[in-house]
Amino acid sequence: MKLEKLSASTILRNGTIIDPVAEKQFKADVLIEDGRIAGIGGQINHEDAKSIDCSGLIITHGFCDLHVHFREPGREDKETLATGSRAALAGGFTRVCVMPNTDPPIDTPEAVANIIDKARELPVHIHPIGAVTHQQQGRQLTEMGSMRDSGSVAFSDDGLPITNGSVMRMALEYGGMLNVPVINHAEDIDLRNDGLMNEGAVSTRLGLPGNPAAAEINMVHRDLELARTTSTRLHVPHVSTAGAARLIGDLKKQHDGISAEVTPHHLFFNDEDLLGFDTNLKVAPPIRSEADRQGLITAIRQGVFECIATDHAPHTTEEKEGTFDLAPFGMIGLESCFGAVNRILVNENDLPLMELIKMLTVNPRNIMGFDNDLLTVGEAAELVVVDTGAEYEFSRAHIQSKSVNSPYLGRQLTGKIHYTISKGNLAVVQ
Amino acid sequence: MMLKNRHLLGLEGYPRADIAKIIDTAFRFREVLDRPVKKVPALQGQTIVNLFFENSTRTRISFELAQKRLSADTVNFSASSSSLKKGESFKDTAKNIEAMKIDAVVMRHPTPGAPWHLTRFVDAVIINAGDGTHEHPTQAILDMMSLQERFKRLKGLKIGIVGDILHSRVALSNIYGLITMGAEVTLCGPANLIPLHVGELGVQVNHNIDEVIEWADALNILRIQRERMGIGLIPSIREYRRLFGITSERLDRHQKEIVIMHPGPMNRGVEIDSQIADGDQAIILDQVLNGVASRMAILYLLMGGQETKPE
Known part of the structure; x- marks a missing residue:
């Protein structure tokens, strides 16, 4: 990937624009001047403009990911805001929300401001998600109001579920007052016990302690019920079970404050892929059964999930080379995202491309209240140029993250990012 | 090779x-x-x-x-x-x-x-x-060798595996090996110590040890690890012995030829009685050799x- 400043004038020529707001698809050129959209139309002529041939390619909003871990501060050996930004650009993402489980966690207005400050000059938009409780310990609420004012767009204790229902209720009520979503890693930790993978026939075959689907379903049920009764905003992250997806679908009909995300890896893999003990597939919540995977795809068709989120979680090779019990949970996912979900959802399951694009663009932006008016003259250019038909084997060369813990290595993906345009920068991915 | x-x-x-x-x-x-x-x-x-x-x-x-x-x-x-x-x-x-x-x-x-x-x-x-x-795997192979020594065949044998199946590598390897060799396997033990999905491996589950004794040609008795007590997995040794213990009274009641195996080390008086472990039906020391x-x-x-x- 080559990252350069956008020329004063750039024309994206002969591409097909997908406008996920108007839900329209049309052929047009896009003129970008000084980092802003200066014109969209057929055959734009501009003598000094740098021309980028986009024949056969799709041009749409830059992708937006509500769930990434950039590890700064504390574990800069795994990822930094800068290296994470490059991984985002390589995946077509121009906007990401970073989780607060850093060291120390993002649990004060000052810590939020620090992220905002460090991200200012970086080539993608980075929005901090603040911790719900002090030190993510699940007891005392953080200064959520001040943190919101400093730039925190949502609140979550991330990998640590808020086990105390009363604390979760207070967090939802307080977040509701501030009109920000609260995100709870939905696992009943007692039921999860020491589970390392999905409980099922495969965990039995591998002798690995299982994490039952009920661990997620229980917690999601509690959170949905609390959000409904308090009329507040809940965003359910990385749903992995068909059971939780059904509950979310049902509760959404009763309360419109609920949104939910699904990761590419819960759509791409099933627990049989763990038969070789690949620690890169050790994630939380775990990769589930084929029935769950199919249930998630069905739920997407039914509109249960607004968005795809990667849960990009870099870990060092040293850590992932440990035995299955010691290797940390998580995989990177930004670079492989589009190729994975496009293959599974559009190619293999006939989801309209427009629907997938919405799940990567307008829908996540709507959840966080980000600007969606991106294909309008005068707006800062935040675009991605994609070849949706390209089939290729995902390899180390596609990874820009500081870490390489990807189970997609060696897998066939469909859909390649060619260019990502963000904050006056042009990332030439291909 | x-x-x-x-x-x-x-x-x-x-x-x-x-x-x-x-x-x-x-x-x-x-x-x-x-x-x-x-x-x-x-x-x-x-x-x-x-x-x-x-x-x-x-x-x-x-x-x-x-x-x-x-x-x-x-x-x-x-x-x-x-x-x-x-x-x-x-x-x-x-x-x-x-x-x-x-x-x-x-x-x-x-x-x-x-x-x-x-x-x-x-x-x-x-x-x-x-x-x-x-x-x-090597334990399962020596178990199968010991069964073959005794019965001159593995195909069609009825083997009961008794105890904490959930935490047992001996059980899992025995299941794979025995099923491959054409034996039938029934697992017996507390329901919370038998994996929920184990039926997909081609075995039966029966929580009634007396029925399993009546059915089986041989029993492979697993060690009950004392560290599993006290964390709620087994209510008490007394309860375990009553429901699953291979006691002399129990075997006497059945009046049946049955081969007794144990991978060791044994908890005498817990999952197996000394009289049984040292008795004629046991092939536990053959297993060792x-x-x-x-x-x-x-x-x-x-x-x-x-x-x-x-x-």
Whole structure:
């Protein structure tokens, strides 16, 4: 990937624009001047403009990911805001929300401001998600109001579920007052016990302690019920079970404050892929059964999930080379995202491309209240140029993250990012 | 190579013909063990490391004895898993072994999958001597050899496995091996210690030990680990004995010929009574001797000791 400043004038020529707001698809050129959209139309002529041939390619909003871990501060050996930004650009993402489980966690207005400050000059938009409780310990609420004012767009204790229902209720009520979503890693930790993978026939075959689907379903049920009764905003992250997806679908009909995300890896893999003990597939919540995977795809068709989120979680090779019990949970996912979900959802399951694009663009932006008016003259250019038909084997060369813990290595993906345009920068991915 | 797979990692999917070949070879090595000079030069000049990340007495001694009977050079490496967690990585330990030009590694490790992991870093033949709650293939082979010795067949045998199936590598390897060899398996134990999805492995589950005794040709009694008490998995030893214990009163009631096996170490008075363990129906000490013969066969077949046939 080559990252350069956008020329004063750039024309994206002969591409097909997908406008996920108007839900329209049309052929047009896009003129970008000084980092802003200066014109969209057929055959734009501009003598000094740098021309980028986009024949056969799709041009749409830059992708937006509500769930990434950039590890700064504390574990800069795994990822930094800068290296994470490059991984985002390589995946077509121009906007990401970073989780607060850093060291120390993002649990004060000052810590939020620090992220905002460090991200200012970086080539993608980075929005901090603040911790719900002090030190993510699940007891005392953080200064959520001040943190919101400093730039925190949502609140979550991330990998640590808020086990105390009363604390979760207070967090939802307080977040509701501030009109920000609260995100709870939905696992009943007692039921999860020491589970390392999905409980099922495969965990039995591998002798690995299982994490039952009920661990997620229980917690999601509690959170949905609390959000409904308090009329507040809940965003359910990385749903992995068909059971939780059904509950979310049902509760959404009763309360419109609920949104939910699904990761590419819960759509791409099933627990049989763990038969070789690949620690890169050790994630939380775990990769589930084929029935769950199919249930998630069905739920997407039914509109249960607004968005795809990667849960990009870099870990060092040293850590992932440990035995299955010691290797940390998580995989990177930004670079492989589009190729994975496009293959599974559009190619293999006939989801309209427009629907997938919405799940990567307008829908996540709507959840966080980000600007969606991106294909309008005068707006800062935040675009991605994609070849949706390209089939290729995902390899180390596609990874820009500081870490390489990807189970997609060696897998066939469909859909390649060619260019990502963000904050006056042009990332030439291909 | 005399076996299809280069390593012996587990019995899941292991070829039936190779299990049969190992058992046949083991019987021939059993004869060697009955000779006055119990040693053959089959693996002379080959070096084997016994890499034990978890305490083990009988499995390690059994392997060591098998190696010495085959004239291999052996090195023992014991490391508690806790020291590994603190310092040297698994990869470094493996790389060190690799650097020392070892022909085979026999590994016991507390984590499921560790031997598979080792194959990524080490070019030697790898034999799994137990990986956590996953597999213990050599135990299952010696169990099957002992059954075959007694019944002259495995196909159609009815085997009950009794105890904590959920945490047992012996149970899982026995299930894979026995099903492959055409035996029928019924698991018996507390419902919370039998994996919910175990039926997909082709076994039956019956929580009534008396029905299992009536049905089975042989029972493989698993050790009930005392550390499992007190964390709610087993209400009490008294309760366990009443529901699942192989007591003399219980067997007396049934008046039935049944072979009793135990992989050891036994908790006498918990899962099995002394009278039963030491009685005529038990083949527990045959299992121990067959363990040496089985491991000789496995090492011999995997390490290609062609020069000297065991006869």
